[in-house]
Each structure stands twice: as structure tokens, then as C-alpha cells.
Amino acid sequence: MSARLHPTDSPTKARIRTPLSRARGLGSAKEGTGHFWWQRVTAAANLILVIYLTWQVVRLAGAPHDVVKAALKSLLVSVPLLLLILSGAYHMRLGMQSIIEDYVHGEICKLVLLMLNTFFAILVGLTCVLAVLKISFGA
Amino acid sequence: MAQAKPAPHPAQRPLSPHIQIYRPLVNMVMSILHRITGGALYFGTLLLAWWLVAAATSPDYFNWVNGLLVTPLGRLVMIGYTWALMQHMLGGIRHFIWDTGRGFNLDTVDKLSWGTMVGSLLLTGGIWFAVLKGGF
Numbered sequence: 126m127s128a129r130l131h132p133t134d135s136p137t138k139a140r141i142r143t144p145l146s147r148a149r150g151l152g153s154a155k156e157g158t159g160h161f162w163w164q165r166v167t168a169a170a171n172l173i174l175v176i177y178l179t180w181q182v183v184r185l186a187g188a189p190h191d192v193v194k195a196a197l198k199s200l201l202v203s204v205p206l207l208l209l210i211l212s213g214a215y216h217m218r219l220g221m222q223s224i225i226e227d228y229v230h231g232e233i234c235k236l237v238l239l240m241l242n243t244f245f246a247i248l249v250g251l252t253c254v255l256a257v258l259k260i261s262f263g264a
Numbered sequence: 265m266a267q268a269k270p271a272p273h274p275a276q277r278p279l280s281p282h283i284q285i286y287r288p289l290v291n292m293v294m295s296i297l298h299r300i301t302g303g304a305l306y307f308g309t310l311l312l313a314w315w316l317v318a319a320a321t322s323p324d325y326f327n328w329v330n331g332l333l334v335t336p337l338g339r340l341v342m343i344g345y346t347w348a349l350m351q352h353m354l355g356g357i358r359h360f361i362w363d364t365g366r367g368f369n370l371d372t373v374d375k376l377s378w379g380t381m382v383g384s385l386l387l388t389g390g391i392w393f394a395v396l397k398g399g400f
Contacts, residue, residue, distance in 0.1 A: 255320075
């Protein structure tokens with residue numbers, strides 16, 4: 126790269142972005158196709174986990190408390206359930222982000238809702254995780 | 265060249281017609297349902313969190329929550345939750361197929377859309393048949 130300072134280009138010719146920035150191709154948001162990709166990765170994980178856990182829940186439907194607790198203590202249930210909580214929370218945060226960005230156009234309102242969306246996903250996710258772990262560790 | 269000035273009342277400019285002017289096409293309805301069920305599942309996670317917290321709290325509280333779930337309203341919510349999950353899951357599979365660049369013929373699009381709807385209803389029916397029959 127030359128150390129020479131360049132004159133200001135017209136907007137149509139501006140080459141403000143560095144070659145490295147153009148090679149990375151991530152654009153101004155710095156994450157490129159990350160939103161699309163993680164929506165798909167978590168969707169694939171959710172698909173497998175939901176099928177398995179739906180079967181487990183149907184088996185437990187109407188079961189008394191001690192049976193449900195014993196099932197949640199089993200690693201065959203708790204591990205997939207914890208994975209679904211994490212993958213699901215991330216997936217739903219991405220999905221709601223798209224909905225907010227599509228329908229909410231006021232800049233302040235949009236930013237506030239995007240933050241609340243993140244808080245909600247973390248709050249629900251963490252609550253579920255702690256409830257499962259509490260049972261796993263013997264509550 | 266004259267510089268465009270911002271309109272004094274931007275809210276009064278005419279808006280493009282939106283979905284209200286189109287006949288409801290099956291793939292359009294599935295697209296809308298995918299988003300609606302996604303939003304419903306988003307808030308439905310509160311139910312899952314509540315149920316898990318109840319299981320982690322005490323047998324009495326767990327029984328009380330389970331008692332709410334078997335009331336007619338509770339059943340309606342749970343069946344709706346099941347259908348939303350199945351509809352969104354099958355809609356996701358449909359999107360996975362489209363992500364590979366396949367299935368964009370118009371008749372294939374319609375078949376996939378009808379398959380999503382019929383499949384979600386069948387799966388919901390099957391799951392609730394198993395639940396009410398006492399598990400399997």
C-alpha cells in the first residue's frame with residue numbers, strides 16, 4: 126500500500142474500502158452471511174432435537190412428578206434438551222430479529238426492540254438451562 | 265440538477281399496495297404461517313420455561329401447572345403449540361429444499377406448500393393421538 130494520501134473521489138468512484146476489506150466481503154455489518162448461515166445451522170440442530178424430544182415428551186405426557194424428574198436427570202434427555210434450549214434460543218433470536226427489521230422502521234424503536242429480543246432469548250434460555258441443571262444436580 | 269428536498273409530510277405519501285390486493289396463494293399463505301408460527305413459538309418458549317421451572321420447584325407446584333395444562337383452554341394452547349411447532353418444522357424443511365436451489369417449479373412449490381399444511385395437521389393429530397392414548 127502506498128503511503129500517499131489520495132484525493133477525495135466522487136461517490137461513484139470512491140475506493141475507501143481497503144483490499145483486505147473487499148477480500149473478506151463482509152460488508153459494513155462485518156458479519157456477511159452469518160445471520161443466514163446460523164439460522165440454518167440452528168434449524169438443522171432443532172430439527173433433529175425436536176423430533177427426538179417430542180417423542181420423549183409424548184412418552185412423559187401425564188406422568189407424575191417423580192417420573193418426569195427421573196427422566197430429566199437422565200443424560201439421554203437432559204443433554205439433548207439443553208442443546209435444544211441453546212440452539213432454539215439462538216434460532217428464535219435470529220428469527221425475531223428479521224421480523225423486527227422487516228416491520229419496525231423507527232430507528233430508536235427498532236434498536237430498543239432488537240435489544241429486548243436479545244434479552245428475552247437469553248432470559249428464557251438461561252431460565253430453562255438452570256431449571257434442567259437444578260434437576261440434573263439433584264433438586 | 266435540482267436537489268430533491270425531503271417531503272414536508274412523508275407519512276402522507278401514497279403507499280404501494282400490499283398483501284390485501286392479492287388472492288391468497290398457497291405458498292404465500294405458507295410463508296405467512298411460517299412467520300406467524302415462528303413468532304408464536306418464540307413466546308411459547310415461556311411455557312416450556314414455566315414447565316421446567318415447575319418441575320425443578322416442587323411436586324405440588326408441578327401438579328398445579330400440569331392441572332392447568334389439562335383444562336380445555338390448556339389443551340387448546342398445547343395442541344396449538346404442537347401444530348405451530350410441526351408447521352414451522354416442516355416449513356423449515358421446505359426452506360432447506362429451496363436452499364439447495366431445487367423445487368422452484370411452480371407446481372413443485374405448490375406441492376411442497378400443501379405438503380407442509382397437510383403434514384403438520386397429520387403430525388399434530390398423530391402426536392395427540394399418542395398423548396391421549398397414554399404414550400407409546
